[in-house]
Amino acid sequence: MSTVMCGAMSIVLFSVWRSFPAEIGGLREWALGLLFMVAGTVLLTLRGGAVPKPLPVLTMNAVLLWGIGLSMIGTEKFYGQRPSWRLFHGVWLAGMGAMAWWLLVRPDFPARVAVFSAFVTLFYCRQVGLIARHGERQFPTLFFGALMLIQALVVATRGMLALFGGGTSVDLLRPGPFQNVYLAISSFMVLMLVVGFMTVATRRLQTILEQRSTRDPLTQVLNRRGFGDVYARERALMQRERRATSLISIDLDHFKSINDRYGHATGDRVLVHVAEVIGKVLRASDHVARFGGEEFVVLLPDTGMERACSVAERIQDVLRAPRNNGLPAYTASIGIACQLSAEEDLDGILQRADGALYRAKALGRDRIEVAEPATLPSRVALG
Ligand SMILES: Nc1nc2c(ncn2[C@@H]2O[C@H](COP(=O)(O)OP(=O)(O)OP(=O)(O)O)[C@@H](O)[C@H]2O)c(=O)[nH]1
Numbered sequence: 001m002s003t004v005m006c007g008a009m010s011i012v013l014f015s016v017w018r019s020f021p022a023e024i025g026g027l028r029e030w031a032l033g034l035l036f037m038v039a040g041t042v043l044l045t046l047r048g049g050a051v052p053k054p055l056p057v058l059t060m061n062a063v064l065l066w067g068i069g070l071s072m073i074g075t076e077k078f079y080g081q082r083p084s085w086r087l088f089h090g091v092w093l094a095g096m097g098a099m100a101w102w103l104l105v106r107p108d109f110p111a112r113v114a115v116f117s118a119f120v121t122l123f124y125c126r127q128v129g130l131i132a133r134h135g136e137r138q139f140p141t142l143f144f145g146a147l148m149l150i151q152a153l154v155v156a157t158r159g160m161l162a163l164f165g166g167g168t169s170v171d172l173l174r175p176g177p178f179q180n181v182y183l184a185i186s187s188f189m190v191l192m193l194v195v196g197f198m199t200v201a202t203r204r205l206q207t208i209l210e211q212r213s214t215r216d217p218l219t220q221v222l223n224r225r226g227f228g229d230v231y232a233r234e235r236a237l238m239q240r241e242r243r244a245t246s247l248i249s250i251d252l253d254h255f256k257s258i259n260d261r262y263g264h265a266t267g268d269r270v271l272v273h274v275a276e277v278i279g280k281v282l283r284a285s286d287h288v289a290r291f292g293g294e295e296f297v298v299l300l301p302d303t304g305m306e307r308a309c310s311v312a313e314r315i316q317d318v319l320r321a322p323r324n325n326g327l328p329a330y331t332a333s334i335g336i337a338c339q340l341s342a343e344e345d346l347d348g349i350l351q352r353a354d355g356a357l358y359r360a361k362a363l364g365r366d367r368i369e370v371a372e373p374a375t376l377p378s379r380v381a382l383g
Contacts, residue, residue, distance in 0.1 A: 003041050003187070009194040010034040016201060024204050029074030029083075030197045036067025037190060054103050058096070061116055065095050068123045071193075075127045075148075078200070079134035087126075095119040110162040117159025124152035140199035147189065147196045154185050216290040218268060219275035227289035227297060231346045234287075234301045239342035246308035248298040249335040249353035250278070250315065253365040255294040262328055270327055277318045281311060297350070305338040305370065312336055312368050320366075331366035333357055337374075344374045 013031035020027060043060035069088040076083045098115040102108040127148045135141035214226030222230060238245055252258075252274065259267040271294065278288050278296060287299040298315075300308055312334045319332050335357030339349045352371035360369040 003038055006034060006041075006187075006190050006194065007038045009191065010038060013194065013197060016198070020201060020205055021208055023208065024078070024201055025080065026074035026076070026078030027197075027201060029070045029077060033067045033070030033072075033074055034190070034194060036063050036070060038067075040064030040067055041187075057103060058099060061099050061112075062092075062096055065092055065116070065119060065123075068120050072123045072126050074197075075130050078204075079130050081130065081134070084126075091119050091122060113162035114159045117155050117162065121152050121156045121159065124148050124155065128152060135200075136203075138203060140196075140203040144196040144200045147192050150185075151189050151193065154182065154189065158182055216275075219272050219290050221275045221279070221296075222287060222289035224289065224291050227287065227291075227299070228346060230287045230289075231299060234299060235342055235345075237301070238339070243302045244304045244338055244340050245349075246300040246303045246305065246336060246338045247349050247353045248300065248308060248312050248315070249337075249350070249357045250274075250296040250298065250332050251334075251357055251361070252294040253331045253333055253361075255330070258328055258330060266327065270330060273323075273325070273327055274319065274332075278315055281314045281318060286311075297353075303338075305336070308336050308338060309368065309370065316366075316368065333360035333365045334368045335360055335371060336368065337371035340373060348374060 010031050013027060013034060017027035017031055040060050040063040043056055043063060069092055073083045073085070073088055095116060099112055102111045102115070128145060131141060131145035131148060135145060214222060214229060216223045234245060237243075252270070255267065255270075258270060271290070274294075274296060275288065275290065278298065282288060282298065282300075285301055286303075287301075289297045289299075291297055298311070300311060303311075316332060316334060319330065322329070335353045335355065337349050337352035337356060352374060356369040356371040360367045363369070
């Protein structure tokens with residue numbers, strides 16, 4: 001029953017692989033790996049059938065080890081690591097060689113179980129290591145890591161029992177307490193592994209979708225929506241801690257002529273460069289966004305007008321600075337507004353910063369203008 005369910009789950013994983021974004025790696029290998037594991041389990045039941053015994057035994061082990069190895073490759077790809085095909089093929093060949101030796105040349109069942117368990121444990125341990133090193137500290141990852149660890153422990157226990165307890169205690173086709181526990185845990189754990197794959201993949205999908213909806217795809221800085229979210233958080237802090245916040249509005253000068261003269265692709269590279277250099281000037285707690293076209297906005301939490309002006313000057317300097325990356329020279333006009341009260345909202349401070357920016361444009365561009373403070377009821381203004 002659980003084998004049928006695992007087979008069905010591998011179909012689910014295949015459809016997830018086809019419908020999730022390609023940047024979520026490893027789904028195909030997880031689905032294929034699971035399919036091989038299911039096939040291996042089916043072959044286990046044919047072990048003593050009409051076909052000569054050694055052949056189904058070898059095939060079953062080959063298929064099972066291949067499937068578990070593929071799931072390791074899937075986990076490597078999922079965490080953005082280069083797949084270790086050499087380790088995979090090396091372990092598989094060594095495992096099969098050892099199995100053939102202790103099956104055909106010197107038949108020894110406990111030795112076979114021990115060596116097979118050792119290689120499977122190695123595949124699972126590699127995945128535990130990957131999850132510990134590269135996984136996010138979130139529940140889905142911890143759950144996934146715990147499942148892999150339990151798998152590794154269960155298989156390692158079987159290997160140890162084979163070594164020290166003899167063959168009969170670990171022969172899965174004989175009834176016995178360990179066999180019952182092992183088979184129950186293994187089939188349950190394979191199902192749980194699929195749940196593990198699905199939880200980490202779905203969490204990754206959620207992160208990617210959140211990223212896509214809040215980031216500008218060209219420059220990777222926040223878009224208007226992402227900036228709105230960040231501003232809302234900062235405004236709540238401002239309300240609690242009664243601190244000033246500044247906003248800088250930056251617009252490149254005569255950007256249309258850069259596009260017209262050097263082409264749209266060069267215009268795009270200029271925009272990416274602008275986002276990069278602005279980012280380098282800012283503190284980790286500051287935020288930069290692109291509001292479409294050639295307009296960038298910077299939010300400086302816990303910052304009064306004086307520091308905002310010096311940040312704006314530094315931005316202007318780095319944008320003006322000569323560069324050797326083949327990009328044309330350009331300048332920017334800048335408007336700054338400082339918010340002293342949480343009573344003002346994003347539209348309000350943006351309007352004031354944009355007003356200052358338009359003044360900078362009107363006064364000849366390549367300059368910084370400062371907005372008048374907002375006129376608000378005195379009870380909410382900060383000192
Ligand atoms: N390369 C590129 N160009 C863009 C993008 N978005 C908008 N633009 C271009 O940006 C230019 C903006 O032109 P304008 O609004 O006239 O502004 P400007 O030429 O910078 O003039 P001023 O702002 O008055 O100094 C237009 O030519 C748009 O096509 C983009 O993502 N990539």
